[in-house]
Amino acid sequence: MFEFLMRLFRGEPSGQTAKERLRLVLLSDHLSLSPEIVDALKTDLLAVISRYVEVDEAGVDVTFEQREHEVAMLANIPIRSLKPRDELPKPVLATVTALPAQEPAPAAAAEMPLPKAETEAADAVDAVLEPPAVAEPVVAAEPGVAAEPPAVVPEPEAQPAPAPAAALTAKQRKRRKRRAARAAAQAVHGQPDPVQQPLGTSAQA
Amino acid sequence: MQEFASQVPAAPPDQKPLGRAIVVTSGKGGVGKTTTTANVGAALAAAGARVALIDADVGLRNLDLVLGLESRVRYHLLDVLEERVTLDDALVRDKRSEHLVLLAAAQAREKEDVDTERMTELVRALRERFDYVLIDSPAGIEQGFRNAAAGATEAIIVCMPEVSSVRDADRVVGLLPQTMRPQLIVNRVRPAMVRKGKMLSVEDVNAILRLPLLGVVLDEPALIVAANRGEPVSLDAGSATGSAYRDIARRIAGENVPVAEPAPEGGMFARIGAFFRGRR
């Protein structure tokens, strides 16, 4: 009886704690056991980033860090310069206002917790974008958006792929919002969207 | 010969004696070596000693998991032995005790990769900075076991009251030098089964092994919960098993704590009480 009461006050049942800890530790174990996957990821990552910027390949460092509640990929990628404007991939949005002056940044460190990569990009974009004067896409960025429907839906005319406004499921609204965030990120900053690569999960490769 | 430098200052050599290096081994797997290392280490540190724990189970590391430190491990034993990082970089400080550190095993390597001479030097370096160095041995009697014993000056044999375990413990005692003065912990005892004659008693076990008895630890569901959470039971004041581990720590430290025989659960009322406490 006493133990039962203690359990009530102790919070999460330990079986749940164990499951979550195992998930993270196995992810970490799999990463350390699969150097060839890590190398392939690195190669792909550099390929995508190199579409926008010239990188100093010798100085690239990609590591994985296990934290209390997540495993994060840390990429330190020294950048030499932005690619010439005419070589950049075309921005998806046609109605973007004039870009601020671009200066090559000396280095860009992208910190990307794996499950939340896209929403954090949306956060980053949101932090920089001014409230629009005319016809700019309104991007709603919320942490933990994966679980909840968004509070703000982007303006229909700013959408690259307009969908009927009525009867969108929460999932569809989420997807559209993510697309808008991605497009905004690419257009405004020339900073690539973090690449979502499914890494070793509990399923063995 | 590389010096395993550490920022933890050593006392001048003439003042401080070397710490004790104790290998925790068993032969048989799954009898509680890692649990014992974690709990005894935590108890010693809680009592104020400076304790370093080494996980020698290269390839199948678990000491970090049992201590709840798995998310803090950056470098491991082979990183240190192969001089990629300093000892200080690799030592993980415990969440709860500032006196307790862990050197994790490598996960993606093999036991054959460990150089026993380097291991001995490493243990020696740790003995200069810590009062106790406990080394968690893997199962078996091969290279992993030899690595774990390298540099140790004492041994703890963990044994369950079960035929295979006793047999394996006997084998492993035969492989350890007598100078290590192995002592016995009888682990995962179920008193009710012993009384029914369905499990070997502590006396039965030690009649075969004939070792000085360091402690008797009961089997408790709390151990599974503790491992789930990564919290050693020896830090739980309410746990009977925790108390047994704390007693073991005290005996290691030289205190004369009588080894309590598992309390008989006699009588109908005691049994009902036990039932409502969720025990079998």
Add this chain to the structure above:
Amino acid sequence: MSARRIVVTSGKGGVGKTTTTANVGAALAKRGHRVTLIDADIGLRNLDLVLGVEKRIVFDIVEVVEGRCQLRQALIRDKRFETLAILPAAQTRDKDAVTEQQMARVVEDVAAMCDFVLVDSPAGIENGFRNAVASATEAIVVTTPEVSSIRDADRVIGKLVERQLPIRLIVNRIRTDMVRSGDMMSVDDVCEILSSELLGTVPDDEEIIDTTNRGEPVVTVPGSRLAAIYDKIARRLEGELVPFTNLEEPGIFGRLFAAFKAS
């Protein structure tokens, strides 16, 4: 037709490889198959003890490999099941005493004479494990619902996948009371984490310690809950689709009754 060659392994020690090998082997033999069990834990042999044949050992696997005896001289015929035989490990050697090729050769020779070969692997993922897996065509991975076991099982599954062996999981020592209270992971949790096909779910039961002490496979105990479970595992190995046992404990009155009965 050569036998099915199944390695029983886990990574973690002490989760029940040997008792699984002994009891699944006995269950298969009870169903009429010709079964040989091989103890690959050289230096720490225990399969003989668990089956109660330790006093009948004349030769062991190392002597077979070194040509000091014939294979049939080393095989011990079980007295309870005439189609069950055991090839014991050596006790005074260690796992460096045989190579993978030598081990594979022994397994193939044994396989020529029976329907099922079950190889009891030692703990770990080193050469003892590699020897045990040599020449296996399938694997049974034994784990308990505890964090260290599962982590090690995951590691060993990785090694088995590298060798492209089909893998099936036995989850051992389940305590349904603890699963219900959330203090232990469920079978579903374990299968999800390890992404493996389930072969059997075995409850924690004092009977195993008891029968091991006596050197009797649990399938010889009439009316035993565990015996029924091992029989189901044997049937699944034969290819039958057998529903998994409901391990629900009896309710509060059932437990009270059991407590009184035990006095």
